[in-house]
Amino acid sequence: MSIRPWIIVEPPDSRGLRRVTIGGETVGSAWSPTELRKILGRLGYPENMDLDDPASVCWRGGDSRAWPDRAWRRRSTMLLMVAGLLVSMVFNAVIGWPDASGALTFAQRITGVLFVLSGVVLGIAAIASLDYWGRRHFKASGAVVIFGAIIVLATDGLLLLLWFEEREYTRYLLVYLPALCWSVWAISILVCKKSWKGMPQPKRFAAGVVATVLLTAVSLAYSTMYQPASAPMHFTLKAEFGKAWQDNRLPFLHVPLTLYMKNTGGIPVYIVNDIYTVRGRVAVYSLEEGDPAAEWRESVGRQGAREGEAELYVGQPNYTTVSSGRFYESGSSLDVGQEYALKRVFQLPRNVGYDVLSVALQISYMRKDRGRLDVEEFGFPHVSWNEHEGRYYCEPAICGEQLVYRGRVRHNNNLINVTRKPRYVTAVWSPGGRFISSISSVPYRFSGVGDYREERRELQRYGAARSRADSAISVAELLRSAGV
Structure with missing residues (x-):
């Protein structure tokens, strides 16, 4: 009858780690003889015990010199995995947080939340990689790491596709392009090692990964490539002259002008630029029926622009700017349903030679949801x-x-x-x-x-565009309203 030793050192696994059991109970695992002595020392064994004594230690799958672990390679791989996951974690959070916290549309907020959540997953994967290239206390650590690498591949691949649309250099390119290469390297290593082994119900895990990637891709494509057209822009603009009155102290008429704007669409906007211009027209009148097309050609040539007027009894119109100014503060927003009105008064001589006054109100805007x-x-x-x-x-x-x-x-x-x-x-x-x-x-x-x-x-x-409103009134009507 042989006496079996209490200490058994199992054969090295694929990483070179050897499991240590005493009395049928696992007490730890070691990469080297030094780690084996530390394990035995914690259990009360002498530090200088003879590891080659068959009465004390039984070696399986190799003797005391069979330690195939290459610590520098394993630790280098682990550090590269952790570094890539941590950098991608921060980058995804930087991308997603502005949209998650401040985007105006639901789809854009969902995109931001997805990127923030992916950053959280990458942080967990970085912790799991320490375990996977370490003692592997958690069976699912390898599956979590490869899931994180797939997330990096998907997100940085999308960023690269978007970059190819314009091919403009940005400093972020120095982050997601190396990260994309890193993800290919990481996935190739993890696939070779079959890191999903040990994961309970691996088929369900794979199905969950595929479903998550597809849903994320659809959400990102929707929010990135779809330009919302369900809420078109509508503005109500008005520019109207009021009843004039004469100044008894000066030979001038005071002409009121009312400007009005309302956002009747479904999206708030920034007012980028605006202007109102009042112009007086002087024209040559004739009872003879001339050629309106000829009058129009002459008007276009005189004004130096591709516009003009063609009237049968009116020719050679000349315009003079009487009043011009700002209507709204540049950069200010106009929310849905918000309206703004402005009243101005400008002056005209009583004996003014204009026959018609016209006013043009123009605004340029940009959608806040874009x-x-x-x-x-x-x-x-x-x-x-x-x-x-x-x-x-x-x-x-x-x-x-x-x-x-x-x-x-x-x-x-x-x-x-x-x-x-x-x-x-x-x-x-x-x-x-x-x-x-x-x-x-x-x-x-x-x-x-x-x-x-x-x-x-x-x-x-x-979503930048312009809107315009025009109005005109005869000077004769103004003079009659002022009692002149």
């Missing part, structure tokens, strides 16, 4: 005639006197922001009627040179 405007930066105007304004300065002889508003705009889907260069909203206003609004990534220039295709694309992307 972008977020830096109101503090945009609300500060730059004057073009001040040399200290730097790139906004332009000689008055060339540009006249203009106000320039410029501020950063961020898309409400943060996936767009991390795959594009910064975009800026620019508004130019002058009392002479200059009224320009644009969205572009190029620096501001007075020369007007820019990528007009990009500007049109960005205006559409951010």
